[in-house]
Amino acid sequence: MADLDELRSNIETAGRATGSAAAAVAVCAACAQVLPGDAAAITVMTSDQVRQTVYAGDVVIEEFERAQYNLGAGPSLTAFSTDRPMLVPDLGAASAAARWPALIDAVSYLPIGGLFCFPMRLGAIGVGVCALYRRAAGSLTAADVALVLRVLDVTTVALLDVRGCGTGESLLGRLLVADVSTRRAVHQATGMLTVQLGVTPESAFARLRAHAYAQGSDVERVAFDVVSRRLRLEPDHE
């Protein structure tokens, strides 16, 4: 397929960008050029809690991904955990609101019609999710879906390639490790909350999310408040 040959060559060039974060972003950008829709985001993840949006084609899809991280539930997570594309031809439809009420409410201001999430895997292991959107509602054609799947295969291979990364780490590796550093406060706050609330780390993180949602804020901002001791949370009294 001529498209994919050119894509592979663009990826090769992109991968040589200095700084592995820049290289990873450039690789994703090269792939996103070939994808259908108005813009795409590529989020690398190992779990609901550990995820980083390494590339976002525009601010709309970037905001959508941030909302999914803040709230936890959403089509990207469903696609990742079920290993199947999650295709929502009309994000404004009642069925979407019924399925992800908090998320749809939080993103109602975004001009998203069709929203399509595809898991990115290598063998048995989930590597991330690609979310792409169109302003207009409507389904992707079968040809579009086939193209997305092939492009994402190429992208995944490129992100996991260890050649050309000096220390033998892949681009993906460097990115995720960087994510732990930048989201350090989130993990530290989680640890603090396990003591403050007397709960497991999973529950602590869920409380962090819940508090951010209730305050109309971000998980990361709330985490900074917890770590700097401006904010304490009290145990739930059922």
Added chain:
Amino acid sequence: MVSAIGRERALTQAFVGLADTLVSDFDVADMLHDLVVECVDILDVDACGLLLSDQRGGLEVMASSTEPTRMLELFQVQTAEGPCLDCFRTGQQVAVDDLQDAAERWPRFVPAARTAGYAAVHAIPMRLRNEIIGALNLFATEPRELSEDDRRVAQALADVATIGILQERAIHHKETVVEQLQGALNSRIVIEQAKGLLAEAGNLQMDQAFEVLRRVARSSNTLLATVARDLVEGRLDAQGVVTTRASTPAPA
């Protein structure tokens, strides 16, 4: 002697079996064993062995149709001599139509092969472009040539097997990369969580909390991530750890 139709059927079966490996999970050892047994039939030889690189500079006897063949392949590996070894090193087919004429070339291998009852050997390289991963070796009890046709068939079988193996290795390698990655990542996360936990439990700054974590790991000779996981999962009591924090070294 296999009839022409019988041979064609066997050959088709062999190729179909090998092609399966490209699309589904498969066991390399099983696949290679089937291959050597089928080669004996299809190519009308008396035995077949297969050597594969162990990816660390050595060779392994991966499959053989008979025990004496296995011993002979092993012998070549151990003495670092033989037509199969030469085939692996050069990536070229090595044809020994009559072992009697090759005694000078392989002074240790030839007597051993003749003692095992073999009179001819044909070694077929397993390679993809510049990567040579092993050799497929055909043995006959009578001196014989391998026809042009037979050599092409043998090479085709070796080629399909090579592709299957390389594909499986590539996927396995990448899965290992991802697994190691996730392991390393989870460790870093749990360490950050443990820092927060200790900071809260002992009313400490984050870097003090980290020092406590390191001290516990050092004194119990455990990995940081293990201590962190024990704290976060409640197997190690945080209060106990922060209150026994020593601020001065013990007197000599």
